[in-house]
Amino acid sequence: RKEVEQDPGPFNVPEGATVAFNCTYSNSASQSFFWYRQDCRKEPKLLMSVYSSGNEDGRFTAQLNRASQYISLLIRDSKLSDSATYLCVVESYNTDKLIFGTGTRLQVFP
Amino acid sequence: DVKVTQSSRYLVKRTGEKVFLECVQDMDHENMFWYRQDPGLGLRLIYFSYDVKMKEKGDIPEGYSVSREKKERFSLILESASTNQTSMYLCASSTTVMNTEAFFGQGTRLTVV
Numbered sequence: 485r486k487e488v489e490q491d492p493g494p495f496n497v498p499e500g501a502t503v504a505f506n507c508t509y510s511n512s513a514s515q516s517f518f519w520y521r522q523d524c525r526k527e528p529k530l531l532m533s534v535y536s537s538g539n540e541d542g543r544f545t546a547q548l549n550r551a552s553q554y555i556s557l558l559i560r561d562s563k564l565s566d567s568a569t570y571l572c573v574v575e576s577y578n579t580d581k582l583i584f585g586t587g588t589r590l591q592v593f594p
Numbered sequence: 595d596v597k598v599t600q601s602s603r604y605l606v607k608r609t610g611e612k613v614f615l616e617c618v619q620d621m622d623h624e625n626m627f628w629y630r631q632d633p634g635l636g637l638r639l640i641y642f643s644y645d646v647k648m649k650e651k652g653d654i655p656e657g658y659s660v661s662r663e664k665k666e667r668f669s670l671i672l673e674s675a676s677t678n679q680t681s682m683y684l685c686a687s688s689t690t691v692m693n694t695e696a697f698f699g700q701g702t703r704l705t706v707v
Contacts, residue, residue: 580624
């Protein structure tokens, strides 16, 4: 089983839609969680960290469910500029190794 | 402005050649990483270094080695390049503080012919 799993998509949604991505991780001792965004032919960049209490940044909301070992990302009021690949990232317990999911591709259309 | 710089954007090498990919960061980060990214497989960790001269294998270390002689520089070495090592290679760095961002270089597209 992969350490971090995501649905690869693509998710094709119209502008203004709400879309949600989930990601599961296998190591229950994992300590830190992130969502990164990667645009075509660019390097990944941090979108947001994911905290146990959940966190929100504008139209983006991230949630962590430790009991079920999954992380979610909700994007409200999608914009064309949200089109990208969203990468779920887990930091291994007791090391600083960052393990990436394969990414979920989002395409927002007019 | 924080920076992770990879020595080449595009590289073409022949099968059997020894290949060096260099990565330099200017943020005094302890951790440095080498990943390869392939369609459908995402980013896979090749090697990780948490300090000078310290390294750990990632998920796919076979065919690769690394060197970290100075804190700011992390080199990936392909001892004898093969066509299945054609890929996008990404270097990243981060601090040891929890929940902090990892910064990536722009990537090196390596083609082995």
